[in-house]
Amino acid sequence: MKAKKSRLQKSGWPFFTPSVIIISITVFIPMIQALITSFQSGPPTNMQFTGLANYQAMLHDATFKSAATNTFLYLIVQVPIMIFLALIISTLLNDHRLRFRGLFRTAIFLPCITSLVSYSLLMKTIFAPTGIVNKLLLDVHLIGARIQWLTDPFWAKVLIIFSITWRWTGYNMIFFLSGLQNISDEIYEAAEIDGSSKVHTFFHITIPMLKPIILFTTITSTIGTLQLFDEVNNITKGGPGNATTTLSQYIYNLSYKYTPNFGYAAAVSFVIVVAIVILTVIQMRLGRDDK
Amino acid sequence: MRAKRTALNTVKYLILIILSIVSVFPFFFMIVGMTNNSVAITGGSLHFGSLLADNFKHLFASELDFVGSLKNSAIIAVVTTAVALCLSSLAGYGFEIYKTRRSENIFNFLLLSMMVPFAALMIPLYRMFSKLSGTPFQIFGVNSFYAVIIPTMTTAFLIFFFRQNAKSFPKELVESARLDGLSEFQIFTHIYMPVSKNAYSAAAIITFMTSWNNYLWPLVVLQSPEKRTVPLVLSAMGASYTPDYGMMMCGIVLSTIPTALLFFFMQKNFVQGMLGSVKG
Numbered sequence: 423m424k425a426k427k428s429r430l431q432k433s434g435w436p437f438f439t440p441s442v443i444i445i446s447i448t449v450f451i452p453m454i455q456a457l458i459t460s461f462q463s464g465p466p467t468n469m470q471f472t473g474l475a476n477y478q479a480m481l482h483d484a485t486f487k488s489a490a491t492n493t494f495l496y497l498i499v500q501v502p503i504m505i506f507l508a509l510i511i512s513t514l515l516n517d518h519r520l521r522f523r524g525l526f527r528t529a530i531f532l533p534c535i536t537s538l539v540s541y542s543l544l545m546k547t548i549f550a551p552t553g554i555v556n557k558l559l560l561d562v563h564l565i566g567a568r569i570q571w572l573t574d575p576f577w578a579k580v581l582i583i584f585s586i587t588w589r590w591t592g593y594n595m596i597f598f599l600s601g602l603q604n605i606s607d608e609i610y611e612a613a614e615i616d617g618s619s620k621v622h623t624f625f626h627i628t629i630p631m632l633k634p635i636i637l638f639t640t641i642t643s644t645i646g647t648l649q650l651f652d653e654v655n656n657i658t659k660g661g662p663g664n665a666t667t668t669l670s671q672y673i674y675n676l677s678y679k680y681t682p683n684f685g686y687a688a689a690v691s692f693v694i695v696v697a698i699v700i701l702t703v704i705q706m707r708l709g710r711d712d713k
Numbered sequence: 714m715r716a717k718r719t720a721l722n723t724v725k726y727l728i729l730i731i732l733s734i735v736s737v738f739p740f741f742f743m744i745v746g747m748t749n750n751s752v753a754i755t756g757g758s759l760h761f762g763s764l765l766a767d768n769f770k771h772l773f774a775s776e777l778d779f780v781g782s783l784k785n786s787a788i789i790a791v792v793t794t795a796v797a798l799c800l801s802s803l804a805g806y807g808f809e810i811y812k813t814r815r816s817e818n819i820f821n822f823l824l825l826s827m828m829v830p831f832a833a834l835m836i837p838l839y840r841m842f843s844k845l846s847g848t849p850f851q852i853f854g855v856n857s858f859y860a861v862i863i864p865t866m867t868t869a870f871l872i873f874f875f876r877q878n879a880k881s882f883p884k885e886l887v888e889s890a891r892l893d894g895l896s897e898f899q900i901f902t903h904i905y906m907p908v909s910k911n912a913y914s915a916a917a918i919i920t921f922m923t924s925w926n927n928y929l930w931p932l933v934v935l936q937s938p939e940k941r942t943v944p945l946v947l948s949a950m951g952a953s954y955t956p957d958y959g960m961m962m963c964g965i966v967l968s969t970i971p972t973a974l975l976f977f978f979m980q981k982n983f984v985q986g987m988l989g990s991v992k993g
Contacts (some may be wrong), residue, residue: 429785433811433897434807434808434810434811434812434813434816435807436807437803437804437806437808437811437901438803438804438807438808438816438819438820439803440800440803440867440874441800441801441803441804441867441872442804442819442823444866444867444870445823445826445867445918446802446864447802448838448864448866449826449834450826451828451837452833452834452837453829453833453837453975455837455840455841456833456836459836459837466840476876478757478850482874486989489935503988505849510728511732514725514728514729515729525733526732526733528735528737529732529733529736530729530732531736532734532736532737532740533739534976535922535969535972535973535976536969537922537926537943537944537947537968537969537972538926538927538928538944538948539926539928539943539944539947539948539951540944540965540969541948541966542951543740543781543948543950543951543961543965544739544742544743544962544965545739545743545945546951547746547754547958547961547962548739548742550757552755552756552757552759552788553755553756554742554758554759555757556757557756557757558757577937588735588736588739592736599876602796608849620721644829645826645827645828647744648830649830649831649832650731651832651928651929652926652928652929652944655928655948656948656951656952659854659952669832669990670830670831670832670929673832673835673836674832674835674929674933677836678933678935684836686839687836688812688836688837689831691830691832691833691835691836692833693831694832694833695828695829695831695833697830698829698830699828702828703790
């Protein structure tokens, strides 16, 4: 078997070489260029090496600080809420005795079909000061006065977090549902006979069995949230002030909105790179722990 | 015991009903919005108006050229999907079937590209494509559809996805096809591709949607108004000083229809394709 395999080894190259070349040109080489650029300053046509100046400048940059704080806030609040919600929904939907299963699944999955810009504009409209959400909340007396969703620094963040959760929970649910189908019903029946409560079963059977998928969805959501741009740029434009701005939006503004400062923008982008690498490594460690 | 179970059941249905309503309500609102004017929409009206035809008329006559953007987005999304499916399935299959220590290393290295944020690539990619102007490769440069398509032509995620799928592809099939005298490439096109329909459908949905929704890179690289894609035009509508909300709702609905159709016709293949790739 081994000898046979080595005879055919070479035949793999024509299959993956095109992709390897394209990814090298569009990801790895630009990545190295970005690293070099991050040590340079000046107008795009005449950039000079300035060592760590860009990285030092970040320490005294208030906009950078709020962009970084917001991005991590979205991450630590939104990702856990969404993953937990998706887990609960998929557990509820995995019950054969449940009626209208397909209907519930389709309804909760529906937000995923919207484009990021489209749903952002929709959210902006729904949460307008005089909009339908405020109207409904006032009607049921949940609030006494209109909430300024778009212009209050706190509520604007809540709106961004709510919007992302609305859009992506159903997407993660699909992964969990397909994972749950691989867990045999016998395990659940055995747990039920043993008198295990639903909550106990959820934490001691469902979650451990789904661990690889939870790991996968958590890592992809983390990477996605750290790069958040479309929603913030279209719902609040980063405002009020810099209350909802993210690192990606700041990089975009630095490169194309303000006087182009590619060097500094590249340095800020490496903060995201480092954050993604660190968080992914931590999550993979945690995921492997008790195997 | 019985009472407890009924109570639990009620809670269960209640949770699902509330979440379903929250998920679906914005869709209902946007459909109602298609028939109303800006004042009614931002005032939170839930009553159908009579302005559907007017709103569409405005949309099609808008100086932002929504129709043109639909065409641009369709071209970009279809080409990207076709190319990405070919390149990444070839690579995923190749990495799995002709596994060697070196190819494993290359594969693992490619996976690292999933961790690279687009914000870090945006500036170097932009400069790379702008350097093409004045060279024979000018047509691939900034402000061309090629520049939008090329960075998304193949991704580590899709390669990973197809590789996971190829793991459940019986190796005996490859062996017997070789004995039948098929070339390595023919094995891929005649044996692997037909049995992997679900994986291709799932990958097509993901790729088409990603491309159709792509916002940041087209925003950076497409400069002339007639090249704008749907997300760029919608975003411009929303950012205008006094947005025409009725027209915008029509645009949002039209932008959602292609991905919605794709999903509902291919939902089953999508779930099965995903299943095959997450399992491995």
